[in-house]
Amino acid sequence: MSLSRRDIIRAGVLVGAAFATALTGVLKDRFAFKSRKKSVREFNGKVDEPSLKINEDSDIILQMQSELKYSLQKPLEERKWGMLIDLRKCVGCYACTVGCISENKLPPGVVYRPVxxxxxxxxxxxxxxxTPRPCMQCERPTCTSVCPVKATYKRADGVVVIDYNQCIGCRYCLTACPYGARTSDFGEFYTNNIADNNNLLKGNQKYESGPFFEYHKEQKRKGHSSPIGNARKCHFCIHRVERGLLPVCVTTCIGRATIFGDLNNPNSTINKIISKNDVITLLPHKNTHPKVFYIL
Structure with missing residues (x-):
């Protein structure tokens, strides 16, 4: 027995609608660009000269992987994670978006990395x-100050995170974020309300209710417990980074358009590319000082 063609098409429409809902809320005229060449030292913070030898002839992914493992040897407060996206190389394949959904078991309407x-x-x-648009991991985040229970905060390494057990779902942070980088988990599943005359789909599927490991904790979406009802956002795959793995959006990028690394390491790949190019940030007039940079 198999699903009818009509059921398969309807399931596809639901998935597509989830993406559309997440993307249409962020209008292109919300983004202003300001080009400037940044100095490596402009990022401030304690800087150590790395002793790690990098083979510059190797794939850039392998270079970033080696740099990542080196930076993890430093204390948390001496790291400053950042991301650079080269829009000249982005082909709109959405591999980063899909990879992120798979890594974090994201439900309909929740997208951490829309394009x-x-x-x-x-x-x-x-x-x-x-234009891929992850969380900007702002140096001066507007989302953290409005949270009435301090559930969202900036870590010492600059990554803005959410404590799902503290979040009360008030959505103040969603409104405060000028980039539209936060969404709410309304407890929906991709297989909700799909007609199934053959009774092949009985309730939510295993892949929808399986565990995921955001913030180093085994999470499951069940009933009315967190993260259902919470605000959710990109966190630079910090659960991967702190185990020596690059964010999924970096490793799945077929054009090597996304660069990730330690801004406090002056010899890191990300700093070398930034120093040689005119880079921009989104909405510079908001004075949030994003840690996601773009090359036009």
Whole structure:
């Protein structure tokens, strides 16, 4: 016995609608660009010269992996994680988005790494531009100060996180974030309300209720317990990073458009690329000082 073609199409529509809901809330005119060349030393903080030898002829993923393991030897407060996205290399494949959904078992309507698209030019000479938009991990986050129970805060290494056990689901942080980088988990599942005349889909599927490991804790979406009802956001895959693994969005990028590393390491790949290019941040006039940079 198998699902009918109609059931499969309907399931696909539900998945597509989840992406559309997450993306349409962030309009392209909310983003202002300001180009500037940043100095490595401008990031401040305690800086150690790395003794690790990197083979610059190796794949950039392997270089970043080695740098990551080196930085993990330093105390938490001496690291400063950052991300650089080269929009010239982004082809809009959505591998980062899908990889993130798989890694964090994200439900419908919750997307940590949407890819915004914009059509430019005049027909027939048009093109699409793609802008991946993770959490900006701001140096001065507006989301943390509005939380009435201090459930969201910035760690010593600059990563903004959420304590699901403390979050009361008030959504103040969603409103405060100028980048639209936070969403709410409303307890939905991809297989909700799918017609199944053959009784093949009885309740939520195992892949939807299986464990995931955000913030180094085994999490499960069940009933009305956290993270259902909570605010949710990108966290640079900190559960992977602190075990020596790069964020999923970095390793799944087919064009090597996403660079990740320690901004407090002046010899890191991310700092070398930043120092040689004009980089921008989103909404610089908000003075949030994002730690996600872009090359146009």
């Amino acid at each position: 915004l698209s914009e059509e430019t030019g005049k027909f027939p000479n048009t093109r699409l531009k793609f």
